[in-house]
Amino acid sequence: MPSFLDTDIKYLKGVGDTRAKVLSSEIGVATFRDLLYYFPFRHIDRSRFYSIGELTGTDLPAIQIKGRFISFSIEGEGARKRLVGVFTDGRKMMETVWFSKITTFSTAYKPGVDYVIFGKPNFYRNAYSIVHPEVEVYDPAKPPTGFRGVYSLTETMRKKGYSTKILQNLVTNLLSNKGFDTIHDTLPDELLDYYNLMPIREALKQMHFPENSQKLQKAIERMKFEELFYVEAHILRYSMERGSKLPGFVFPKIGDKFNGFYFNVLPFELTGAQKRVLKEIRADMKTGRQMNRLLQGDVGSGKTMVAFMSMLMAVDNDCQGALMAPTEILAQQHYSTIKQWADPIGVNVALLTGSTRTAARREIHEGLLSGDIDIIVGTHALIEENVKFHRLGLAVIDEQHRFGVAQRGKLWHKNEKVPHVLVMTATPIPRTLAMTVYGDLDVSVIDELPPGRKPITTLLRYDSNRLEVDRLIYSQLREGRQIYIVYPLISENDKLELKSLEEGYKRTCDTFHGYRVCFVHGKMKPEEKDHQMDLFVRGEARIMVATTVIEVGVNVPNASVMVIENAERFGLSQLHQLRGRVGRGADQSYCVLMGKAKSGGDTKKRLSIMTETTDGFLISEADMKIRGPGDMEGTQQSGLAFNLKVADLARDGQILTRAREAALAVLRGNPALLAPGCIPTNPAAGDLHPIKVAPQSIGIMAEELRIRFARTLDWSQIS
Ligand code: ADP
Ligand code: MG
Numbered sequence: 001m002p003s004f005l006d007t008d009i010k011y012l013k014g015v016g017d018t019r020a021k022v023l024s025s026e027i028g029v030a031t032f033r034d035l036l037y038y039f040p041f042r043h044i045d046r047s048r049f050y051s052i053g054e055l056t057g058t059d060l061p062a063i064q065i066k067g068r069f070i071s072f073s074i075e076g077e078g079a080r081k082r083l084v085g086v087f088t089d090g091r092k093m094m095e096t097v098w099f100s101k102i103t104t105f106s107t108a109y110k111p112g113v114d115y116v117i118f119g120k121p122n123f124y125r126n127a128y129s130i131v132h133p134e135v136e137v138y139d140p141a142k143p144p145t146g147f148r149g150v151y152s153l154t155e156t157m158r159k160k161g162y163s164t165k166i167l168q169n170l171v172t173n174l175l176s177n178k179g180f181d182t183i184h185d186t187l188p189d190e191l192l193d194y195y196n197l198m199p200i201r202e203a204l205k206q207m208h209f210p211e212n213s214q215k216l217q218k219a220i221e222r223m224k225f226e227e228l229f230y231v232e233a234h235i236l237r238y239s240m241e242r243g244s245k246l247p248g249f250v251f252p253k254i255g256d257k258f259n260g261f262y263f264n265v266l267p268f269e270l271t272g273a274q275k276r277v278l279k280e281i282r283a284d285m286k287t288g289r290q291m292n293r294l295l296q297g298d299v300g301s302g303k304t305m306v307a308f309m310s311m312l313m314a315v316d317n318d319c320q321g322a323l324m325a326p327t328e329i330l331a332q333q334h335y336s337t338i339k340q341w342a343d344p345i346g347v348n349v350a351l352l353t354g355s356t357r358t359a360a361r362r363e364i365h366e367g368l369l370s371g372d373i374d375i376i377v378g379t380h381a382l383i384e385e386n387v388k389f390h391r392l393g394l395a396v397i398d399e400q401h402r403f404g405v406a407q408r409g410k411l412w413h414k415n416e417k418v419p420h421v422l423v424m425t426a427t428p429i430p431r432t433l434a435m436t437v438y439g440d441l442d443v444s445v446i447d448e449l450p451p452g453r454k455p456i457t458t459l460l461r462y463d464s465n466r467l468e469v470d471r472l473i474y475s476q477l478r479e480g481r482q483i484y485i486v487y488p489l490i491s492e493n494d495k496l497e498l499k500s501l502e503e504g505y506k507r508t509c510d511t512f513h514g515y516r517v518c519f520v521h522g523k524m525k526p527e528e529k530d531h532q533m534d535l536f537v538r539g540e541a542r543i544m545v546a547t548t549v550i551e552v553g554v555n556v557p558n559a560s561v562m563v564i565e566n567a568e569r570f571g572l573s574q575l576h577q578l579r580g581r582v583g584r585g586a587d588q589s590y591c592v593l594m595g596k597a598k599s600g601g602d603t604k605k606r607l608s609i610m611t612e613t614t615d616g617f618l619i620s621e622a623d624m625k626i627r628g629p630g631d632m633e634g635t636q637q638s639g640l641a642f643n644l645k646v647a648d649l650a651r652d653g654q655i656l657t658r659a660r661e662a663a664l665a666v667l668r669g670n671p672a673l674l675a676p677g678c679i680p681t682n683p684a685a686g687d688l689h690p691i692k693v694a695p696q697s698i699g700i701m702a703e704e705l706r707i708r709f710a711r712t713l714d715w716s717q718i719s
Pocket of ligand 2: 303304398
């Protein structure tokens with residue numbers, strides 16, 4: 001006999017065969033469990049009026065507030081143009097926002113009239129606001145209509161007469177079934193206590209029929225935690241099991257090459273963060289478990305050095321290292337940097353790109369196969385079929401977001417044994433999010449820049465300041481520095497944009513005649529692009545006028561000014577990446593954001609974040625709040641291997657962090673949750689204490705994992 005939760009929905013009072021078919025085909029509710037977890041997509045609290053001052057938390061239901069409008073103003077532009085109404089309940093004020101029918105709403109509501117506004121308060125930049133509130137004139141005679149959830153229903157269901165009311169009745173029947181009181185908590189008591197979570201039965205009741213908004217928020221928090229806990233447990237468990245299934249090279253020794261470089265060649269002191277990350281990598285390479293690590297570090301934080309020294313660990317243990325870059329220019333840059341470091345210690349480095357000539361190419365292929373070449377730097381050319389290695393021990397991939405997961409997989413087939421993989425990226429997505437999005441990659445972070453860098457001065461300027469900007473460029477040119485001027489080119493086929501770019505180039509040549517200007521955009525032939533880039537890298541051209549093709553990785557320490565035209569058209573993270581192209585030397589650098597003079601407060605607010613901070617993580621978080629995580633570079637192509645019902649990765653970062661910590665602690669404390677013979681370790685866990693749970697909880701958790709992830713693919717099998 002199936003358990004209470006697995007009971008077919010048709011046996012629920014009020015359902016029967018016909019309704020069971022509809023519920024199952026329309027909204028996937030086939031069992032009692034499905035219905036219990038079919039939560040209202042929103043909650044409405046019309047039981048009373050709220051005051052603005054009492055709003056707390058981020059999971060508020062839609063609520064009503066009585067008060068008056070004080071003023072209306074239009075802000076922002078383009079897609080973000082909006083009407084902002086200031087509303088007061090007599091004590092405090094909040095904003096109400098409309099993105100459409102702006103003209104209508106701006107005159108619809110009169111001062112001095114009592115209104116009731118209704119909607120879900122959003123918490124953003126330390127204040128609550130309601131977007132597109134329902135507004136009606138206050139009517140003292142109107143009775144309160146209560147606190148309820150609203151269920152999402154399909155069109156077909158509506159036609160058949162289904163309503164929220166009917167769903168509510170069914171859920172009521174389920175909650176009052178005596179079987180409901182026998183269901184186990186899906187999380188062990190140890191976690192409920194430690195994280196102060198609402199027990200499952202209480203939480204389920206509150207999700208469907210909240211008593212008040214505090215209890216609803218506790219219930220939502222609990223359900224989010226549960227969901228993320230199991231996602232993390234699934235990812236971590238898979239990662240731990242992969243560790244025992246996929247043996248990696250063991251690099252036990254730190255040898256002559258590494259030490260020789262460290263003591264005699266290394267041109268500067270490593271930063272604390274570089275040292276820590278190298279230790280993390282070294283620890284991974286000793287375990288016998290294949291390393292799969294994401295190295296995040298802001299632009300200019302010194303990832304190349306970490307990559308090189310990690311490859312030396314491989315070389316010292318009779319293996320080879322490969323460094324793959326997304327563009328030819330970057331590969332060349334890496335090659336010349338690394339060659340300088342490698343030559344003095346007798347490590348043999350080669351460069352392989354699309355433009356390597358046939359004879360040289362053949363020689364390189366041979367060198368890789370025989371093991372004569374220790375380190376190979378290159379582009380996609382490295383993953384071509386005919387490139388074979390003697391013993392590839394470590395593959396480093398620079399600037400991850402330009403490589404698809406499938407391409408990464410190709411490197412795996414170069415060996416009998418899978419090499420360690422280090423993926424480097426400057427896209428600063430929050431740590432826990434990265435680990436969740438990238439699945440079982442471990443994450444290292446370089447959160448410190450090399451010393452002696454002067455913070456970049458960021459200026460927000462307009463066309464009316466053009467002369468001032470020109471003067472700044474002049475003075476830097478006279479000091480021997482180089483300048484970037486970047487234009488947005490969102491669609492490569494937009495004639496207007498291309499025109500403004502070409503005009504910008506002409507204007508620059510005219511204004512700064514006497515200085516060579518190079519010109520780079522995405523529509524150019526690759527050879528021409530490389531040639532132009534090369535002029536700048538070698539310092540022959542002093543000014544580069546370009547589109548965002550320069551965004552990734554070029555290192556020209558002599559460049560001290562980055563001018564970004566039409567800055568309002570770039571995302572914050574992109575601006576941050578561009579700004580990172582300067583400030584690489586010891587001199588003062590400048591980033592000038594050229595805005596549109598008539599841009600609204602909204603755009604100014606957004607751009608001013610750039611003038612306030614150079615912290616990539618803060619910027620990325622602000623960007624994510626504005627655009628959502630789906631838009632972020634690096635997260636698109638990987639995609640999530642699971643669906644989230646209640647949690648939201650962009651907003652629930654804190655819960656996610658706790659859920660991951662809990663999942664690690666539980667897996668460590670209870671090896672019975674893992675496949676036999678699997679090592680329950682994870683270097684990223686540091687000194688986290690294991691949490692041991694009661695034996696019956698182990699069974700329950702294993703069952704939850706099975707139910708929740710039975711249908712997800714095993715991504716390790718796809719490559
Ligand atoms: P990114 O992380 O953006 O790839 P790079 O590896 O290109 O950064 O490093 C940026 C610059 O900083 C390079 O010129 C590099 O030689 C220098 N650098 C790296 N580490 C240090 C350090 N510990 N001290 C001083 N300079 C460093
Ligand atoms: Mg780099």
